[in-house]
Amino acid sequence: ALATARQAGAWARTAELLPVAVAALLATGGRDEAEAVTEEAAEALADRGAPAVSAALDQARGLLLAAAGEPCAVDAFTRARDRWQDIGRPYEAARADERIAAALAAVDRARAAERMAAAERVYLDLGATTDTARCRKLRRDLDLGGIGSPGRRGYGKQLSxxxxxxxxxxxxxxxxxxxxxxxxxxxxxxxxxxxxxxxxxxxxxxxxxxxxxxxxxxxxxxxxxx
Incomplete structure (x- = not known):
């Protein structure tokens, strides 16, 4: 899919593929290619103001920064999260919150726990069982406590x-x-x-x-x- 997008120069229509590709490349030791494809996409999308496109770029940049241990990865993920929320994409926003929590775990555990709990609540609300399970495992691996972490907002019988x-x-x-x-x-x-x-x-x-x-x-x- 990545090769097809690059060959066609179709980043404007397939920008959301970018963070998936970057994550896969980083997981398989392809950091140089991950950086190259992100730069390539950023150049192709420089004049695009679409929120989803900008969010995908921010998410990809955050992944690269997090892999390098850069604390500013949190800022990139937060920009992506806010853009996803602005256009009514709760699932993608939750994925960004999950990334924020992982990036913060070593430096601000309270905030990391809050963001992880926020992501898990969204997954539960959406019925995304696989994502909920992954989020819970990551929360345990990072020792961030339960979903009752700081910032918890339960709705009970009230409408969310x-x-x-x-x-x-x-x-x-x-x-x-x-x-x-x-x-x-x-x-x-x-x-x-x-x-x-x-x-x-x-x-x-x-x-x-x-x-x-x-x-x-x-x-x-x-x-x-x-």
Whole structure:
């Protein structure tokens, strides 16, 4: 895939391949090639302002910096994470948080634990079981404690921010496919969120608007979400 992208000069359409390629090259001793392909992609994408493209470049640069033991890798991963979040890509943002945690583990354990816990919560919310397992193993390997690390935010019976977005669209009668397009999520992820929303609100799709209004009224009476 990397060879095809380079031959076609198609980095603008395949930029998200870059961090995957860099990680693979670094894992197999190809640091020089990883640096070369990142520089090549950066030159080709210099005039591209798309957030996803910029995030992919930041992620690749962070991987190179982390492999060299450079503390500024955290800054690159953080830029990538923020860009992914801005365009509604929680999975990619969580992967960046995972990288931030690994880069911080030796110098700021409290912050590392916070970022690792944040990544794990997103994976759980998305139903990404393989990623959750990997995240938990890395957390144990780095001895960062459990998911109750500093910064933990549990929602319990309350809707998470993403579930709230889904609920508002459901209340408007929006179909799952349209929700997926509006929030830049996969249909499977949307199905997971819809199921959670309906369970927490105790309603059906048809009753979402009324149930959401009722939940908001209860929250207001209680002084806001817990």
């Amino acid at each position: 921010p993403r579930e709230r977005q889904v609920a508002e669209l459901l209340a408007q009668g929006t179909a799952n496919q349209d929700i997926a397009q509006a929030l830049f999520l996969s249909p499977r992820t949307v199905e997971h969120h819809v199921a959670n929303v309906l369970h927490k609100l105790g309603t059906s799709r048809a009753g979402t608007a009324q149930a959401l209004a009722r939940a908001d009224a209860e929250d207001a009476a209680d002084g806001g979400p817990g």
